[in-house]
Amino acid sequence: MSAIQPxxxxxxxxxxxxxxxxxxxxxxxxxRLKIGKEMFTHxxxxxxxxxxxxxFEIFLDLKFHDIPxxxxxxxxxxxxxxxxxxxxxxxxxxDMMKAASNALKNKPxxxxxxxxxxxxxxxxxQDLQAVGIQRTVxxxxxxxxxxxxxxxxxxxxxxxxxxxxxxEHLPKDFLLVTPGIRPVGSALDDQKRVLTPSEALKMGSxxxxxxxxxxxxxxxxxxxxxxxxxx
Ligand code: C5P
Numbered sequence: 100m101s102a103i104q105p106x107x108x109x110x111x112x113x114x115x116x117x118x119x120x121x122x123x124x125x126x127x128x129x130x131r132l133k134i135g136k137e138m139f140t141h142x143x144x145x146x147x148x149x150x151x152x153x154x155f156e157i158f159l160d161l162k163f164h165d166i167p168x169x170x171x172x173x174x175x176x177x178x179x180x181x182x183x184x185x186x187x188x189x190x191x192x193x194d195m196m197k198a199a200s201n202a203l204k205n206k207p208x209x210x211x212x213x214x215x216x217x218x219x220x221x222x223x224x225q226d227l228q229a230v231g232i233q234r235t236v237x238x239x240x241x242x243x244x245x246x247x248x249x250x251x252x253x254x255x256x257x258x259x260x261x262x263x264x265x266x267e268h269l270p271k272d273f274l275l276v277t278p279g280i281r282p283v284g285s286a287l288d289d290q291k292r293v294l295t296p297s298e299a300l301k302m303g304s305x306x307x308x309x310x311x312x313x314x315x316x317x318x319x320x321x322x323x324x325x326x327x328x329x330x
Contacts (some may be wrong), residue, residue, distance in 0.1 A: 104327050105300065106130040107158050107276070109310035115142050119149075124320045127154035129327055131183060133308055135160040144180055156183035158276075158308075162216050164188035167198035175202045178211040184276075186256060189215035189243035196250035204251070214254045214276055217243040217261075237261070241268060248273055254305070259294040266303030278308035282326050285312040296326050 108130050112118035118138065132155045134147060139161060147157050159182040163170045170187055177185040187199050196215060203209045217240040218227070224236055232239055244255045244265050254274025257265055262275055281293040288311050296307050309326070316322040 104129050105304075105306045105330070106296070106323065106326060107133050107306055107308045108313050108323075109133045109135070109160075109278070109308055110138060111135065111310055111314065112138060113141070115146065121314060121319060122150065122153065122155070125155075125323060126320065127156075129323050130313075131156040131158055131306075133158040133160050136162075147180055147182060151181060158182070158184040158186075160186060162186055162188055163199070164191045165195070167191075167195045170195050171198040171202035174199045174211070174213060175206065178203055178206055178209045182211055184212040184214060186214045186216055187252075189217050189247045189255065193246055193250050196247060196252055200251040212253045212274070214256060214274060215243070215247040215250075215252055216256050217247070220258045220279070237264060241265065244269060244273075256308075257304075258292065259299055259302075259304075260292045262294075262299060262302040262304050274305045275303060276306040276308060277304040278310075280307045280309045280312075282309075282312055282322075282329065295329070297330055300330060 110118055110132050132150055134157055138146060150157060159177050163173045170191060174185050187196060200213055203211055203213055218236055227236060227239060240261050241264060247255050248269055254276060256276045259277055259279040262277055265275055277299050279290045279293050280296055280299055281287060283295055287293060299307055313319050313322050
């Protein structure tokens, strides 16, 4: 089963049972699920397989960053696990990204998309300077997105604030995956710069990562359906 909607739900739970109770309420044709470092470290690949057996496609958000050989093997393992999407840090460099991309392209049965994180949105201008980067955040995001494209990856994760800039400079088929999405009327939580789902799509985002507006909703299934209808 393949979701036709652009929504990826961030499954940020410390308790497996809570996560499964939540997932039971969802229709896998309306969304995909994102599993990050916390849930993967707690519950491992078996949890990914369990969700896949319920019909969900998985974005394995582990943001690999290591020497090229190690990252290539890690993304190949993600492909073996059958995940829909996996990611690396673009600042691992072009050789690392090319090795990861080639590892997937060399697999005859590969269906896993590979994207990169440019600059974490938790990093400020001062944080970049402290690690020796003199460019502005926007310049660094754009430079790393171009490097990601050059390395042959499928796209990048980018903040709502960066969608327009990246869409202007990168080809139409380069995927932009965007967190920081808030449906009209929902709480901002700790997100500062947000777009509504339909705004983000209009600006050129391909996939929307949405967490708490759906995971914390008293009626997650209805909230998801409403978001789908708003697109
Ligand atoms: O609950 P909320 O919709 O804010 O969740 C967004 C998800 O996207 C979380 O898993 C968060 O870690 C992730 N994310 C983000 N901003 C980024 C990158 C990832 O909010 N720049």
